[in-house]
Amino acid sequence: MGADLAIDWRAPHETDVAQTLGVLARGPGDPAFARSADGAIWRATLTDAGAATVRIVQRSHDLVRLEAWGPGAEAALALAPSMLGERDDTTGFRTGIESLDAAHRRNPGLRVTRTARVMESLVPAILEQKVISVQAHASWRRLLHAFGAPAPGPVPRPMRVPPSADAWRGIPSWEWHRAGVDPRRAAVIQRVAVRATRIEEAAELAPAEAAARLTLFPGVGPWTAAEVAQRAFGDPDAVSVGDYHLANYVGHVLHGRDMTDDEMLDALEPWAGQRYRVIRLMMAAGLRGRPRRGPRMEFVDHRGR
Template identity: 45%
Template structure:
């Protein structure tokens, strides 16, 4: 049974350690103007669509003597579903204790980020649609298109943050009903829009990936034409909490990790070899390189390059 749109529920999560909230959930934000994300004096609001309906959730951190306590307040029919998964969202399922750094720079970065955990939302479509929109374009282009579509076809979020502009994205049915010309208007070409339409036709099966073994989940996601290694990894990082989901095919990732670990950029094949000792935690290395600012220096004027390579979608 789903709850009422005006329903409010509260809970908290106290793992006995500091919780860097923004770092843990920051990858869920799609650009500075993401309508599903709002930071206020109360904390961080996020809106999404769960299997039980839309929800908005406010998260704030209370500092205690034995670690942080994350206080959560949720509004809408999806409140119970979302709050039941709060520990997972904040990384309770992340096997960070199993990680063994094999490079000094990674060991140092891991020590600096010792309280970071990889969370999982359990919401595949929530992660999949923006990931497809981000294929073969710059982040600025992708974020602008997603922002336009959510503002136009999403809904005011349940609860008081709707008055501040917080919106839920469309449901799978809502995405499927967007006309072709509206995708083009948002800067999403026919190839990416068609991929989203194919995915929405099997959205129910794709959402079940959150409960499948890793290999089966990856296979199911990649069975949709237009969804390849890069897109699957982006979904797996957010929805499945997959610490091994390195973003092969990204324009920067291989070059940056290669530079951090060897002093020179590498390609995807070289990256796969370089990361073999980190099997099971390859995405964690990717995160640590970025979080520690170990990326290769950018030289020359900024170019309008895609964020990842078209052959690896």
């Protein structure tokens, strides 16, 4: 089945599709994200023009084949270069730490994505508040299968387009309950869905202004805003302050000890403006953080409450 629209896009710099877009997947079974056997990445999205599925194929270090299906195909392809890091220029970037600079040299195509679809990053970030990732991902899967639309095109497995703001607002309480989402997180999602137009406009603001707009909403704090900024805004400086593991991970990589969030921010200060990129390079380099001796977050089953 031929695509509704297709283009070959040449990036202005080396771009690794899998590394750049990997942060958009919400767990291995994300209904809106898939990798097919031929190495292509598929993403289902809801644009202002309607639903779309985009197939992304790496042709060379800077050449990408983009194919799209659905009423939102044209809009999705217009956003695709930004999603692939077109605006993310790392020319001259150095950390001054050999292991990280070596990781940067080994991963020249690692870019910070910018989807410009804010609700599609905000809703799963809210689902991930105060619960373990596997639980949040299960909730995301159930909600998309129940309330998302089938993704257009010859998808490699059943995929779903994330729900519209109206659909998020209309989910009844018992469906949140069945999806394992407690009333507080459900209320936050429905609250932001009421102002979805205003929230989507944040993608065109400077990162600090965009984060400030998000955190005006009760239940959307700095951690959630940073998780959105890393995906929807293309912010290379967004640090997920309040993350259960991040401060200790960074602390052990840089100084061999646990850290508080404030200490982590102090340690990252030399790279202000690029702190998220530095953290991603730590992970790309395989640098080990704190040994896993402490307690882990527990699975909380909200369905029985």
